[in-house]
Amino acid sequence: MKRFIVLTAFIVLSVFLFSCAGAPKQERGLGTGAGIGAIGGAILGQVIGGDTEGTLLGAGIGAAVGGLAGHQVGTYMDRQEQELRSALAANEAASIKRERDILTATFGSEVLFDFDSFTLKPEGYAEIGRVADILKKYHETSIRVEGHTDSKGSEEYNMLLSEKRAQAVKNVLVQRGVSSGRVQIVGYGESQPRFSSDVMNRRANIVIIPIKKDCSRRD
Numbered sequence: 001m002k003r004f005i006v007l008t009a010f011i012v013l014s015v016f017l018f019s020c021a022g023a024p025k026q027e028r029g030l031g032t033g034a035g036i037g038a039i040g041g042a043i044l045g046q047v048i049g050g051d052t053e054g055t056l057l058g059a060g061i062g063a064a065v066g067g068l069a070g071h072q073v074g075t076y077m078d079r080q081e082q083e084l085r086s087a088l089a090a091n092e093a094a095s096i097k098r099e100r101d102i103l104t105a106t107f108g109s110e111v112l113f114d115f116d117s118f119t120l121k122p123e124g125y126a127e128i129g130r131v132a133d134i135l136k137k138y139h140e141t142s143i144r145v146e147g148h149t150d151s152k153g154s155e156e157y158n159m160l161l162s163e164k165r166a167q168a169v170k171n172v173l174v175q176r177g178v179s180s181g182r183v184q185i186v187g188y189g190e191s192q193p194r195f196s197s198d199v200m201n202r203r204a205n206i207v208i209i210p211i212k213k214d215c216s217r218r219d
Contacts, residue, residue, distance in 0.1 A: 073210045077101045080138045080208065087130040094127060101210050105131055109202030116153075118164035120172065128169055131206060132176035138208075143183045145169045146205040150198035151190045163187030169204050 081096060081103055088094040093108040109115075112124040120128070135143065147166035149158040166185035174180045193201045 073101050073212060076138065076140065077103060077208075077210055080134065080141070083134045083137075084131065087134060088127065091127060103208040105206040105208070107204050107206075108200050110199060112169070112204055113165060113202060115202070116161070118147075118161060118168050120168050125172055128172040128206075129176050132173045132178050135173065135182075135208070136177050139179070139182070140211050141182070142209045142211055143173070143178070144205075144207040144209065145173070145183060145185045146207060147185070147187045148192060148201060148203045148205075149190050150201045151193065152198065155189055155191075159187055159189035161187075162189045165204055169206065173206075 077098075081098055084103065084105060085096050088096060088105065091111065093111040095106050097104045097106065107124070107127060111127055112120055114121070135141070145166045147162035147164070147169070149162050149165075151158075153161075163185065164187075166187055170180075170183045170185050173183055190201075194203075195201050
C-alpha cells in the first residue's frame with residue numbers, strides 16, 4: 001500500500017512538471033498546478049518521512065511545480081492590479097505602478113514612518129494589511145519589499161535604516177498571512193531619490209513579480 005501511494009504521488013508531480021509541454025493553448029485554472037502539486041508532494045513527504053516535517057517539505061516541493069504559463073501571466077496580474085488599485089484608491093500617499101507584468105505599490109513616509117524611524121504608524125499597518133489581504137489570494141507571485149530614506153545622515157546609517165523599514169513592512173505582511181518565503185527585503189538607503197521632497201523620499205515599495213513556469217512553451 002505504501003509503495004502504491006508513493007507511486008501515485010510521483011505520478012501526480014510528474015504530470016504537473018511536464019504539463020506545460022502539452023496542450024499549450026488550452027487554458028488551465030490559475031493556481032491549480034501549485035495546489036495539486038502541493039497535495040501530491042505532501043502525500044509523498046508523509047509516506048517517506050512519516051512525520052509533519054516530511055509532509056511540509058513534500059508540500060513545498062510539490063508547490064514548486066506550480067507557476068504561471070506565459071499566456072496566463074497578463075490576465076493574472078491584471079486582476080491583481082485592479083484589486084490593489086481599488087484597495088488603495090482612498091490613500092493619496094499610496095500609488096500603484098505597472099511595468100510589463102511587474103506591479104509596484106509605493107507608500108510615502110507620511111503613511112508609514114516618521115523621520116529617522118522604522119516603526120510603522122497605525123495607518124501604515126492598515127494600508128499594508130490591505131495589500132497583504134490581496135497578496136494572499138495571488139500566491140503565484142514573489143514579493144520584494146524595498147526601503148528608502150532621505151539624504152539626511154550618513155550613507156551607512158541610511159542604508160541600515162532603509163533595511164529596517166523594509167523588514168518592518170515584511171513583518172506586517174507575514175503577520176497578515178503572507179508566506180515569509182515569498183518575501184525578500186532590500187534597503188537602498190538614500191541612493192534612489194525620486195522626489196525633491198525628503199518626506200516623499202522616505203518611502204517603501206512592495207514589488208510584486210509573477211512566478212512563471214520554468215519550461216518552454218510550444219505554440
